[in-house]
Amino acid sequence: MLHLQQYLSESQQQEILQHCREIGKKSPLFSPTMKNGSPFNYQMTNCGKVGWISDQNGYRYDEKHPVTNKPWQPIPGVIRNLAKSLAAEVGDYNYKPETCLINYYTQSSKLGLHQDNTEVNQKSPIISISLGDDGIFLIGGKRRKDPTKEIILKSGDILILHGESRMFYHGIKGIIHGTSNLLKSGGRLNLTIRQVY
Ligand SMILES: O=C(O)CCC(=O)C(=O)O
Numbered sequence: 644m645l646h647l648q649q650y651l652s653e654s655q656q657q658e659i660l661q662h663c664r665e666i667g668k669k670s671p672l673f674s675p676t677m678k679n680g681s682p683f684n685y686q687m688t689n690c691g692k693v694g695w696i697s698d699q700n701g702y703r704y705d706e707k708h709p710v711t712n713k714p715w716q717p718i719p720g721v722i723r724n725l726a727k728s729l730a731a732e733v734g735d736y737n738y739k740p741e742t743c744l745i746n747y748y749t750q751s752s753k754l755g756l757h758q759d760n761t762e763v764n765q766k767s768p769i770i771s772i773s774l775g776d777d778g779i780f781l782i783g784g785k786r787r788k789d790p791t792k793e794i795i796l797k798s799g800d801i802l803i804l805h806g807e808s809r810m811f812y813h814g815i816k817g818i819i820h821g822t823s824n825l826l827k828s829g830g831r832l833n834l835t836i837r838q839v840y
Pocket residue numbers: 744746754759771778780796813814815833835
């Protein structure tokens with residue numbers, strides 16, 4: 644795992660945020676549900692040729708937004724290039740940013756401990772960009788019961804799950820409201836860029 648603190652400048656953060664707003668106009672945030680129909684505790688959207696979705700049929704990558712039924716928007720060049728250069732920092736010089744999941748967390752949002760295992764390719768690094776309020780990230784090991792530690796992800800931080808940590812259990816315990824002014828109405832955005840295939 645590689646945690647790059649305060650990696651993005653204020654203006655880089657603003658630029659990425661602006662792209663998220665544009666994406667949100669065409670591919671609005673939605674609340675995914677679990678197989679049993681209960682909603683997740685946060686909202687999401689995607690960009691890229693496929694996007695991660697979850698509903699009564701389970702979770703998967705899909706070429707269309709589940710609400711609008713339209714294809715996802717392309718990943719903005721600045722995000723693609725950033726992801727490629729970050730992948731190179733952990734030794735992947737052939738990284739293909741195929742999808743970018745955008746999660747939005749409010750004061751009461753959480754994301755339970757999970758492994759990222761929907762991808763066909765479970766070797767390529769997962770690159771995460773945090774914007775807005777601090778997120779309390781939990782990271783454990785390869786087994787659900789492994790002990791976890793807390794890492795605070797601040798606006799502009801990058802976290803890369805690669806190598807062994809690619810399959811480590813992780814989650815978001817909550818966010819710390821009021822720790823950033825980047826998002827006008829508060830909350831936290833997290834972008835995860837992945838090579839799925
Ligand atoms: O919000 C985060 O930092 C983590 C997001 C995450 O683990 C996921 O979307 O799979």
